[in-house]
Amino acid sequence: MENFTYYSPTLIEFGRGAEEKTGILTFMMGASKVLIVYGQKYVKNNGLLGRIVNSLDTIGIEHVELGGVRPNPTDTLVEEGIKLARSKNVDGLLAIGGGSVIDTAKAIAAGVKYDGDFRDFFYGKKEVREALPVGVVLTVPGAGSEGSGNTVITIEAPEGSDGHNVKLSLRTDSILRPRFAVMNPELTFTLSARQTATGIVDMMSHIMERYFTNSTQVEVGDRMAEGLLQALIAEAPKAMGDPTDYHARANIEWAGTLAHNGITGCGRKEDWASHAMEHEISAEYPEVAHGAGLAVVFPAWMAYIAHHKPSKVAQLGRRVFGVEAKDDRTAAIETVASLRAFFGTVLKMPLTLEGLGIKDADLDKLTSRLHENKGESIGGYYKLTSEDTRQIYELMLEKSVN
Numbered sequence: 001m002e003n004f005t006y007y008s009p010t011l012i013e014f015g016r017g018a019e020e021k022t023g024i025l026t027f028m029m030g031a032s033k034v035l036i037v038y039g040q041k042y043v044k045n046n047g048l049l050g051r052i053v054n055s056l057d058t059i060g061i062e063h064v065e066l067g068g069v070r071p072n073p074t075d076t077l078v079e080e081g082i083k084l085a086r087s088k089n090v091d092g093l094l095a096i097g098g099g100s101v102i103d104t105a106k107a108i109a110a111g112v113k114y115d116g117d118f119r120d121f122f123y124g125k126k127e128v129r130e131a132l133p134v135g136v137v138l139t140v141p142g143a144g145s146e147g148s149g150n151t152v153i154t155i156e157a158p159e160g161s162d163g164h165n166v167k168l169s170l171r172t173d174s175i176l177r178p179r180f181a182v183m184n185p186e187l188t189f190t191l192s193a194r195q196t197a198t199g200i201v202d203m204m205s206h207i208m209e210r211y212f213t214n215s216t217q218v219e220v221g222d223r224m225a226e227g228l229l230q231a232l233i234a235e236a237p238k239a240m241g242d243p244t245d246y247h248a249r250a251n252i253e254w255a256g257t258l259a260h261n262g263i264t265g266c267g268r269k270e271d272w273a274s275h276a277m278e279h280e281i282s283a284e285y286p287e288v289a290h291g292a293g294l295a296v297v298f299p300a301w302m303a304y305i306a307h308h309k310p311s312k313v314a315q316l317g318r319r320v321f322g323v324e325a326k327d328d329r330t331a332a333i334e335t336v337a338s339l340r341a342f343f344g345t346v347l348k349m350p351l352t353l354e355g356l357g358i359k360d361a362d363l364d365k366l367t368s369r370l371h372e373n374k375g376e377s378i379g380g381y382y383k384l385t386s387e388d389t390r391q392i393y394e395l396m397l398e399k400s401v402n
Helices: 018-028 048-059 075-087 099-112 193-211 219-241 246-260 273-284 290-306 311-321 328-346 363-374 386-395
Strands: 011-014 033-038 062-066 092-097 134-138 150-155 166-171 180-183
Touching: 011 018, 011 246, 018 048, 018 092, 018 134, 018 180, 033 048, 033 075, 033 099, 048 062, 048 092, 062 075, 075 099, 075 150, 092 099, 099 134, 099 150, 099 166, 150 273, 166 273, 166 363, 180 246, 193 219, 193 246, 193 273, 193 290, 193 311, 219 246, 219 311, 219 328, 273 290, 273 363, 273 386, 290 311, 290 328, 290 386, 311 328, 363 386
Parallel strands: 011 180, 033 062, 033 092, 092 134, 134 180
Antiparallel strands: 150 166
C-alpha cells in the first residue's frame, strides 16, 4: 500500500426532504450571496428551484441565477459566470444539478478569485490557491462531483478557427470540494432510463479507474471497490424497472458519491486511461454523454488489457461477476464479456462508436489529440502508447471484442 493523505470535508445531507435544508447549509458554509448555477428549465418547471430559493430567503441569503449549463460544459458559460459573480459581488456558488452543473460552478468558483484567465488552471499553467465556497443540490447522480475536488470543462475552439475543442480536467485535493451536498433520492425519480444508465456507467468507471493499479497489498481498497460494483450491479435493474424505487435510487446515489470522493483510491496509484480516451470522443462529438462514451471505451480498454496484463481483470471477474476460469487470460476475457453484457443488456447502453451515433470516426485524429493533450503514454496500470490507444479505438468499432 502507498502512503496517502485523505481529506473529505463535504457535509452530506441525505434523504427525503433534504433540499429544505439548503438555506441553513449555505449559511453554514459562510455565504451571504450566492450564484445559483443550474441546467435547463427543468429545475424551474418542477418547482425545485423555487423551493431552494425559498429556503435561501428564509435564512436571508441573497441570490443570483445562471442557467443554461449543458452536458459536456464549456468554458464560454464559465467565463460568463465569472463576470456575473464579480459584478454581483457573490461570495459563494450553489449548484443545482448533476456533474456538468457542479463542474461549471467549481470552475467559476476558482476563476472569480484569480486575476488571470481561469483556463490557466486547466492547462496546468497555474495552481488553484483559493476559490469561493461551493454547495450542491444533486439531481443527477453519476459524476460524483458532489464529493470530489475535480472538475472537467471543454475549452471550445474559437469560432472560425481551424482549432479543436479540448476537454480538460482539473484536480484539487480540497479547495474545490463542495462544502456540502444535498442528496434526496426522490429528486432522481424523473430521470430517464438513459440518464440513470449513463450515471451508473460513470460510477462504475470511477471505481474501476482506481481498481486497476500496480500498487500491492491494497485488499481494503479492492474489497471496497468490488462491494460498490456489486451493489450497483444489484440495484441497477431495480431502478431501471421502477424509477420510483426509493431504496434502489438511494443506494445508487450514495454509491456514486463513494465512487469518486477518493476513498477507494487511498493507498494506490490509479489508471484513468479510459477517461482520457473518452474525453477525446466527447470533445470531438459533444452530443455524446460522458457515461455513454465510457460504456464503449471501458470494455474496449479492458479487452486490450486482458491480452497484455490480465491479472487484475481476472480478479475483478472472479470477485464481482462470478467468473470461474482458473487461467487469468481466459478469466479476463470472460470478465470483458460480463461487463459488456451488463452495459448492453441491463443498462441498454451502446457498445460501439456507431452506437453512439458516430459514423466514420476519425481514429487517427482521436489518437493524435489524446497524446497531444495527455503525453506520449497514458494510464497507470498499463502504459499505453499511441499505437496501443489506436488499437483500443479500433476495438470500439467492433460489435464484439475478445
